[in-house]
C-alpha cells in the first residue's frame with residue numbers, strides 16, 4: 001500500500017506530529033490508531049434543519065463499525081447541510097457553497113478515504129462535486145427514502161401529493177381541513193422523499209455511476225438493511241484506500257452515460273441534468289446538455305413511480321430497485337457493462353443476475369411503462385443554448401403546441417395574479433415565467449411547475465404548457481419546459497417575451513420558438529436592463545460567477561479539481 005496521506009499529519013516524529021496527535025487524544029483515541037491505519041472521513045450532512053438527513057448520525061455509527069472492522073480509523077465530520085424544504089430562497093443557491101465546504105474539508109484534514117452521507121436533494125450533488133475536486137478514494141451512501149405515505153386508504157407521495165392536493169383544493173374537490181390532515185400522513189418515517197423526486201433520482205444516479213454499493217438507492221431508511229449497507233460501506237472504503245481506487249476511476253464518461261440512460265429508465269428528475277453536468281466538470285469529463293437528448297430521450301421509462309406513475313420508492317425496493325433496472329438496460333445493450341464500480345467489480349458483474357419481483361413497478365425493456373420517455377433538449381430562438389422537458393411527466397397532446405403567451409415577470413408577479421378571476425388566460429395559452437434562473441432568482445428555484453389558474457382547474461383543465469428559466473421539483477409533473485438558456489436575467493431571449501406573443505413548442509422536432517420578428521426583438525432588447533447585483537456576501541459571489549444551467553450552474557472558478565495535495569503545516 002502506498003504511503004497514507006494521513007501519515008503526513010499523524011506519522012510525524014517532530015513538534016508538529018505532537019500537535020496533530022496530542023489534541024486528537026483528548027477524545028480518548030489510543031496511540032496506535034495514529035500508526036498507519038487508513039483514516040476514513042465520514043462526511044456527514046446531518047442536521048435537524050434537514051429532516052431528510054436527521055437520522056445520519058445513527059447511520060454514521062454503522063459505517064464506523066465497518067471501518068473499525070476493516071482496520072481503519074473513522075472520523076466523522078460535518079459539512080453544510082442543505083434542507084430542501086426549509087432553506088430559503090432555495091437550497092440550490094448553496095449547492096456550490098456546500099461543495100466548497102466538502103472540498104476544502106477533505107483536502108485540509110488528514111483523510112485517506114471518504115464516505116459521503118447524502119440524502120436530501122442538494123446534499124448529494126454538493127458532496128459528490130466537492131469530493132470529485134479532491135479525487136481521493138470515495139464511496140457514497142444515501143440515507144434511504146421514507147416509507148410510503150398513506151392517507152385515506154391510498155398512497156400519498158412526497159411533493160407529488162402536495163401538488164395534486166393543491167389542485168384539488170383550488171378546484172373545490174378537497175376541503176382545507178383534509179389537506180392539513182394529510183401533513184402527518186405523507187411523511188411518517190425517517191428518510192428522504194419517497195417519490196422519484198430529486199433525492200431518489202440522485203441516489204439512483206450514485207448507484208448507476210458506480211459510486212455506491214449495489215442497492216443504495218431504494219432500501220428504505222428504516223429498513224435494517226440500510227444499516228447493513230452502511231456497515232458494508234464502511235468495510236469497503238478501507239479496502240478502496242488500500243487499492244488506491246479513486247473517484248476518477250469510477251465516474252468516467254461511460255459511467256455518466258450509464259447514469260443518463262438510468263435516469264430515463266427510472267423517470268428521474270430534470271435536476272439530475274444540472275447536477276451531473278456540474279459533477280462531470282469537476283472530474284474532467286466533458287458532458288454536454290445535448291448528451292441527455294442523444295443518449296436518453298428515446299429511452300423507455302421502465303419504472304412506474306410517482307410523479308411519472310403511481311408507485312413509491314418502498315415498492316421500487318421490493319421490486320428489485322436500481323440493480324433490476326440496470327440489468328434491463330444491460331440486456332438491451334443500453335449499458336456500458338464494463339464500467340467499474342466502488343466494490344471493484346464492473347456494473348454488469350454486480351447486476352447480471354439481479355431479479356425483478358414485480359413487473360407492475362419495474363417493467364421490462366421489451367414492455368416498458370412509457371416509450372421514449374427520457375429528458376428532451378429543446379432549442380430555438382427562445383432558448384438558443386437549450387431548455388429541457390421531462391417527457392415521462394408531460395401530456396402527449398401538448399408536445400406540439402402553439403399558443404398565446406401569458407407572461408409573469410417574476411414569481412411574485414405570478415403569485416400576485418394567478419388567482420385573479422379576470423386574468424386573460426385559457427388552456428391554450430403558454431404560461432411564461434422569467435427571472436427565476438441561476439442569476440435571476442438567484443439560485444434557480446424550483447418554481448417552473450407553475451400552478452394552473454383556479455378558474456381553469458375548476459373547468460377540469462389538468463395541464464398547460466409552461467416555460468421558464470427555473471427548475472422544478474423532481475416530484476412535479478406536467479408539460480413544463482425548464483432551464484431555458486440563457487436565462488432572462490442574463491439577457492436571454494426569454495427576457496424579451498411579452499404577453500400575447502405567440503410561442504411554438506415542437507418537442508418531436510426539439511424546437512422552442514418565439515414567433516416575433518427580429519426587428520421587434522431588437523427594439524425590445526435595446527430597452528432591456530440587467531438586474532442590479534446583490535450588495536455583498538455569498539449571493540454576490542454566486543451571481544458574479546455562476547454558469548448557466550446548460551453548463552451545470554457551477555461557479556466558473558470551481559470547474560475542475562485540485563486533487564488532495566498535503567498543504568504546508570499549520571505552525
Ligand code: FES
Pocket residue numbers: 052083084085119120121158192193197199
Ligand atoms: Fe428532502 Fe425531498 S425535501 S428529499
